[in-house]
Amino acid sequence: MRTVGPEDMPSAARPGIGAGLLEAVRGRLAEAGAEPTPARVAMALRAEGRLLGDAEVLGVVSALRSEMIGSGPLEPLITAPDVTDVLVTAPDEVWVDRGAGLERTPVRFADEAAVRRLAQRLASVAGRRLDDARPWVDARLPDGTRLHAVLPPVAVAGTCLSLRVLRPRAFTLAELVAAGTVPPDGDRLLRAVLDARLSFLISGGTGSGKTTLLSSLLSLVGPSERLVLAEDSAELRPHHPHVVRLETRPANQEGAGRVTLRDLVRQALRMRPDRLVVGEVRGAEVTDLLAALNTGHEGGSGTVHANAPCDVPARLEALGSTAGLDRAALHSQLAAALSVVLHLVRDRSGRRRLAQVDVLERGRDGFVVTVPAAVWAPDGFQEAPGWARLTKLCERGRGAK
Structure with a gap:
């Protein structure tokens, strides 16, 4: 090079x-x-x-x-x-x-x-x-x-x-496997999540590769499905024949004309999306996204900043509070809307990689928690306590198609 x-x-x-x-x-x-x-x-x-x-x-x-x-x-x-x-x-x-x-x-x-x-x-x-x-x-x-x-x-x-820098095309899943971002036995699991139309979020820190992985996964969606993307900055570039891309707009110098991500999510719901995608969930739009995923819009996805999968419910809870949604109401919607969290990390060498896949479940107190289902540790792949639930979700999703 x-x-x-x-x-x-x-x-x-x-x-x-x-x-x-x-x-x-x-x-x-x-x-x-x-x-x-x-x-x-x-x-x-x-x-x-x-x-x-x-x-x-x-x-x-x-x-x-x-x-x-x-x-x-x-x-x-x-x-x-x-x-x-x-x-x-x-x-x-x-x-x-x-x-x-x-x-x-x-x-x-x-x-x-x-x-x-x-x-x-x-x-x-x-x-x-x-x-x-x-x-x-x-x-x-x-x-x-x-x-x-x-x-x-x-x-x-x-x-x-x-x-x-945004590359002119999305990486394929095979290229991410070759680069080490997705483990060799992880691509089959990711394809199963997509095929079952499970709603998922990709979590991770800044620069961990969330947008890159999401673009690659959206490229695998069937060509007969319509993708509607709502983004703060248009960075997702899936290789797909039917994509509608919406981007926010700041206010002009007079303070008028602002278009928020929440505005875009609401408009996207009127555009017949087969898959609704929010580039990065970062504000009050989380309430509209969860409401959409609870009303027939299966297979939705997005990214969210979080240091670990277990932090995702708390992160969404904090974002929902900005829209006036109380904790119990948000967790009730979250339990029915989202199924999976894919977590990316950057190791000490700076390499980005998929580290964990979690499923969402209600805890004993009624609030949603994430349960590890698949973990890629330095010594290899490990099935975690949520593996059986993840397998059942994928099978149920395929059976409903």
Whole structure:
């Protein structure tokens, strides 16, 4: 796999072309409203009293264009096939995640102002505002990349830029097995859950691969079924012939026009979904999702942030309280709506993997708890106390088809 080296850096970051000179040329071109062509850059350099060779002039042109096109100096990282996250914490601190933990790259920005300019330009491309009045942004770029940026003084040490790279296609389940994300004996179990039309949530921490696994599973749904996806940011990309994708929208500068995830879930129910999918359950929409799954919409799914499967009921309980749903009512709906929790983890090496499958059951106090059914420990697969119930649910679901 090709790694990023010094030759991939923007020319302004290489020795011999100072940030001050680059800024002066940029200013002259901005005043003239001119594109950074070699001829115009050479004229600006002469006006600054600097005579550079052809290679240096082309280097300045390349550096200026990198700020105007694509993701600038980050472009080689974003287009690398194995990179999932690109993180900038300082002009000389650019990190990537290739699926095995964070690693520092040799990519450099000329200065803090260059990082800020790139963040603001990307925000503009996404149709968002990023300035001193609104010093952060969370948006999706046209190619699907998730953008998050924070400006000083909120970001104390300087502009912070985070890019979550969305691949143009979903991984297949076979590819996830080959990568070690799904254990070799786990794909058959996941297919059984899908075939039985069991409603499930994928839980895990940030960056554990929840969206990746969900996209892969949705790609296995039969082509005659209609998928309706409701997402805060459109990241799910199942390979399926019949998909309707809905995405939230923030309020405009006048505070109007906001579309929430709860709005989308309600609209999705009117669109004849065979499978209703919520990209990430994170607020009051949990009540509408549970109500839908209790009224004939089987096979629904989504993701939720949780450190362990046993935390999922409490997490949903907390989210339901934001919509005014009391604890007893939520657990009553939860018991009838959801069947399975698939839990992903990132081990110490940074590798993402399916660690556990739990079933949901009512406890003696009437509240829902998760019971481990299948566990993949370091020493291999283990059947857990909920295995018999999971097997029965899958068989009952297949028999009802």
